[in-house]
Amino acid sequence: MNCVEFNAIIDSFLDKEMDDKEVAEFELHFTSCEKCRNELESFDKCSRILRYVLRDVNPPLSIKDIVFRKIDNIR
Numbered sequence: 001m002n003c004v005e006f007n008a009i010i011d012s013f014l015d016k017e018m019d020d021k022e023v024a025e026f027e028l029h030f031t032s033c034e035k036c037r038n039e040l041e042s043f044d045k046c047s048r049i050l051r052y053v054l055r056d057v058n059p060p061l062s063i064k065d066i067v068f069r070k071i072d073n074i075r
């Protein structure tokens with residue numbers, strides 16, 4: 001997955017419309033590409049990310065860490 005593909009599926013990811021394989025690829029790019037990580041963090045969709053993290057029984061650890069860090073920043 002490259003950055004363009006990553007950006008194209010962020011919405012799908014946030015809407016939980018991806019299958020396990022797509023999530024794995026998304027995670028792989030997310031964890032290895034700082035640019036996209038910053039982009040996702042800058043998305044004004046924190047509540048949706050949070051909802052995704054809290055409802056998933058096995059959330060990607062890296063995203064969970066980032067969301068919780070973001071929550072700390074909001075407080």
Ligand SMILES: [Zn+2]
Nearest residue numbers: 002003033036
């Ligand atoms: Zn990227």
